[in-house]
Amino acid sequence: MSQQQAFLEAFDQYADALYRHAFFRVSDKEKAQDLVSETFTRTWDYLVKGNSIEEFRPFLYRTLNHLIVDEYRKKRTESLDKMLEEQAVPEGAFPELVEGGRADIEFSLDAQRVAGMLETMPPQYREVVILRYIDGLMPAEIATMLSEPVNTISVRIHRGISWLSKRVDEKNL
Amino acid sequence: MNKKQLQRYIRNASRNVTMRSEDKGLVRERLVLYMEQRPLPSTEAPRPIRSPFSIPSIFRAHHFSGALMIALLVTTGTFGMSFAADDALPGDFLYPVKVKMNEGVKTAFILSDEARITFERERAELRLREASRLASEGRLDAKRQATVSKLFAAHTDSISQRVQNIETLDPVFAAEVSADLETALSTHEAVLARLIVESEDQVNDGARDLIGQVRNATQEAGRIREGAEERIAATMEEDGGIQIAVVSDPGTTPEPSVATPTLKTITPPTPKTESANLRERATYRAEERARQNMARVEELLELFPEESELSTQSRNQLLSARFLVKLGDEALRTHDLTRAYGFYREAGASLQKVAQLLEVANLFSIEILPDMSMAALRAGDDADALDDRADIVREWHERVSEALRDIRTVLLTQEGYDLETVSQANARIKDATALLMRGEIAVILGDLAKAEALFMNSERVVTRAHEQLVIAGQQQNVRGVPVPEQPEGKVEGEEVESVSEPLTIKHDVAEGTHTFAGVLSDTLVGCVINATGTVSVTTTTAISIAIETSTDAEVCDDAERNFSVSVDAATDSSLVAVSINGVAQPFTLAPTVAEPN
Numbered sequence: 001m002s003q004q005q006a007f008l009e010a011f012d013q014y015a016d017a018l019y020r021h022a023f024f025r026v027s028d029k030e031k032a033q034d035l036v037s038e039t040f041t042r043t044w045d046y047l048v049k050g051n052s053i054e055e056f057r058p059f060l061y062r063t064l065n066h067l068i069v070d071e072y073r074k075k076r077t078e079s080l081d082k083m084l085e086e087q088a089v090p091e092g093a094f095p096e097l098v099e100g101g102r103a104d105i106e107f108s109l110d111a112q113r114v115a116g117m118l119e120t121m122p123p124q125y126r127e128v129v130i131l132r133y134i135d136g137l138m139p140a141e142i143a144t145m146l147s148e149p150v151n152t153i154s155v156r157i158h159r160g161i162s163w164l165s166k167r168v169d170e171k172n173l
Numbered sequence: 174m175n176k177k178q179l180q181r182y183i184r185n186a187s188r189n190v191t192m193r194s195e196d197k198g199l200v201r202e203r204l205v206l207y208m209e210q211r212p213l214p215s216t217e218a219p220r221p222i223r224s225p226f227s228i229p230s231i232f233r234a235h236h237f238s239g240a241l242m243i244a245l246l247v248t249t250g251t252f253g254m255s256f257a258a259d260d261a262l263p264g265d266f267l268y269p270v271k272v273k274m275n276e277g278v279k280t281a282f283i284l285s286d287e288a289r290i291t292f293e294r295e296r297a298e299l300r301l302r303e304a305s306r307l308a309s310e311g312r313l314d315a316k317r318q319a320t321v322s323k324l325f326a327a328h329t330d331s332i333s334q335r336v337q338n339i340e341t342l343d344p345v346f347a348a349e350v351s352a353d354l355e356t357a358l359s360t361h362e363a364v365l366a367r368l369i370v371e372s373e374d375q376v377n378d379g380a381r382d383l384i385g386q387v388r389n390a391t392q393e394a395g396r397i398r399e400g401a402e403e404r405i406a407a408t409m410e411e412d413g414g415i416q417i418a419v420v421s422d423p424g425t426t427p428e429p430s431v432a433t434p435t436l437k438t439i440t441p442p443t444p445k446t447e448s449a450n451l452r453e454r455a456t457y458r459a460e461e462r463a464r465q466n467m468a469r470v471e472e473l474l475e476l477f478p479e480e481s482e483l484s485t486q487s488r489n490q491l492l493s494a495r496f497l498v499k500l501g502d503e504a505l506r507t508h509d510l511t512r513a514y515g516f517y518r519e520a521g522a523s524l525q526k527v528a529q530l531l532e533v534a535n536l537f538s539i540e541i542l543p544d545m546s547m548a549a550l551r552a553g554d555d556a557d558a559l560d561d562r563a564d565i566v567r568e569w570h571e572r573v574s575e576a577l578r579d580i581r582t583v584l585l586t587q588e589g590y591d592l593e594t595v596s597q598a599n600a601r602i603k604d605a606t607a608l609l610m611r612g613e614i615a616v617i618l619g620d621l622a623k624a625e626a627l628f629m630n631s632e633r634v635v636t637r638a639h640e641q642l643v644i645a646g647q648q649q650n651v652r653g654v655p656v657p658e659q660p661e662g663k664v665e666g667e668e669v670e671s672v673s674e675p676l677t678i679k680h681d682v683a684e685g686t687h688t689f690a691g692v693l694s695d696t697l698v699g700c701v702i703n704a705t706g707t708v709s710v711t712t713t714t715a716i717s718i719a720i721e722t723s724t725d726a727e728v729c730d731d732a733e734r735n736f737s738v739s740v741d742a743a744t745d746s747s748l749v750a751v752s753i754n755g756v757a758q759p760f761t762l763a764p765t766v767a768e769p770n
Contacts (some may be wrong), residue, residue: 003213004208004213007208008201008204008205008208011201011204012201015192015197015200015201016191016192016197019190019191019192020187020190020191023190024187024190033192033200036192037203037204040200040204041204041207044204044207044211045211047213048211048212048213048214050214110182110185110186111186111187111189111190113186114182114183114186114187117183129183133180133183133184133187134183134184134187136184139535149476150535151472151473151476151532151535152476154532154535155476155535158535161176161179161180162176164179165175165176165179
């Protein structure tokens with residue numbers, strides 16, 4: 001199988017999962033799609049430079065993650081978004097920030113609720129919780145991807161879920 | 174919503190979030206165009222695969238080609254039995270591939286006993302981690318547990334055999350690996366027990382069997398360790414002592430008269446940990462391990478600033494371990510190697526356990542506290558009190574098991590009770606059995622006080638039930654019969670037991686083997702496809718039989734309705750339970766035949 005074929009197969013296999021991840025991170029369908037598209041083009045650029053990729057999945061996730069983080073940084077310039085980065089986020093989503101795409105009839109009510117829950121999470125928790133429970137990656141894989149020790153990741157996941165579970169009941173799920 | 178429900182909710186809710194197929198198609202097309210505009214450089218030359226930094230020394234040996242070497246290496250552990258490597262769990266479609274291909278194929282390349290032992294040990298632990306993961310998700314059903322048990326048994330058998338082979342040549346390695354295994358397995362046992370209790374499913378016998386199996390393996394490892402330690406202690410004390418040929422690495426020629434470094438060292442051997450004198454080597458390696466484990470626990474604790482009971486206890490354990498290490502250093506100064514070894518080993522083992530529990534707390538979000546008896550044993554004077562406690566608990570367990578047997582017998586050999594009485598008694602028996610099982614788990618987790626309380630409760634319940642039967646017996650027209658017929662029709666809560674006829678089973682004992690045989694009663698349709706007997710791990714005189722039947726015409730072409738089960742057990746063992754397709758089946762033992770036909 002040629003590199004091109006392998007690459008396209010990776011697209012077929014992972015695009016949906018990456019999209020799902022991106023969506024829950026940025027809460028914007030269009031944006032999520034763009035991010036996925038760009039993830040693959042950048043990966044292709046990497047291959048064109050003469051590198052090789054042994055396992056696409058972690059590489060793609062890592063790339064996507066960088067793009068998402070860049071996305072956050074871009075948003076920083078807007079004043080309202082500053083509040084998302086801070087630790088103590090007041091309850092409730094910021095619907096005004098999510099123009100053009102979150103609440104959509106195509107996605108189930110539950111998926112929307114989950115997106116809403118995640119939006120309010122502090123970003124460092126959100127990242128690992130999504131990777132763990134939506135992407136289904138194991139803590140060790142996440143650790144490799146983010147270049148952090150496994151235990152740090154595990155603790156963060158643990159805290160993220162704790163954070164959520166305290167607030168979720170109040171939201172009357 | 175608790176955390177586990179929350180996790181599941183997130184997982185399920187997010188599953189259906191995908192791109193629309195048109196959108197995905199569009200993105201793909203754009204991608205293809207992009208690719209065409211930026212072609213790859215020519216790919217004739219095979220790309221060099223980047224190799225990870227550290228390669229265990231065994232693989233540096235010459236016969237392996239580069240590609241194979243790389244293929245055999247993964248991320249963590251000496252042989253890379255990591256979580257990240259692959260996710261397949263028992264019961265998954267790809268699981269056999271994982272075990273046979275990913276793991277199995279490596280065995281062909283692992284030549285020395287020592288490396289193979291380490292490899293099998295990691296596999297055994299991996300099996301238990303898989304089981305733990307299943308248990309944490311409430312998915313450790315009997316079938317999956319059977320798979321895990323079988324594989325686990327294969328790994329531990331391989332380990333036992335090889336360690337015993339190698340014990341003569343390298344008792345230090347044998348002692349170390351069995352000590353590590355012992356500690357790791359006993360912790361796994363506690364973790365499994367807790368996970369099974371926490372997953373809201375009922376405790377099933379399959380899971381208990383696995384725990385029992387792990388416990389046996391733990392004890393076996395302990396025995397091997399003690400044997401190896403004795404051997405070390407028995408060597409001559411003079412330096413230079415016994416010179417042994419250590420198992421050599423396949424790439425070098427062994428020099429039998431000089432002790433060569435063992436395979437496990439990658440770095441140039443330090444004199445003391447590789448000393449020819451067994452005791453010295455054992456002691457200094459134990460010291461090294463103790464310090465390594467201390468560092469590991471310190472690292473883990475740094476990420477546990479929370480004020481949890483686990484972190485507090487872990488810190489305490491760390492302190493006592495430091496103290497033990499100091500005692501070991503003192504003993505070294507006075508050249509008392511044996512005492513020093515003891516201190517270092519205990520420090521290392523307790524910290525290994527703590528480290529394992531901290532990691533488990535991370536992964537499964539549960540807290541299992543370091544075994545209380547560890548702390549008690551260190552104090553020394555509490556050991557006796559602990560033993561007494563253990564004896565009392567054991568007594569209670571016996572008492573309850575016997576009481577349950579008795580009351581079951583009463584129910585089966587007497588007829589005339591009214592429906593309500595019988596159903597109440599059955600419900601109580603069910604409760605008492607549940608309490609008994611929870612008590613057994615508490616024993617495993619080291620909580621003897623709780624176990625005792627649970628057993629006492631269980632006994633109380635059974636006694637009540639028995640009393641009620643006696644009272645009812647006096648009021649109602651109850652009489653004893655050899656083969657009682659259960660009241661017909663459905664009874665609340667225990668419908669199956671009262672509808673099916675009790676099974677008559679013949680019991681023969683010969684030289685430690687019990688044989689039970691019988692025929693399916695006429696009320697049962699189908700044929701027997703399997704019958705297995707098991708000896709209870711906790712009550713070794715209790716045997717239970719599980720029969721599987723099928724009504725599938727294809728399977729039942731010879732319409733086998735007989736069954737026969739043989740079990741090795743103590744002579745005074747007795748049959749306590751029979752189940753057909755997982756449902757409890759009342760039974761009665763046929764009077765023993767006086768002479769064989």
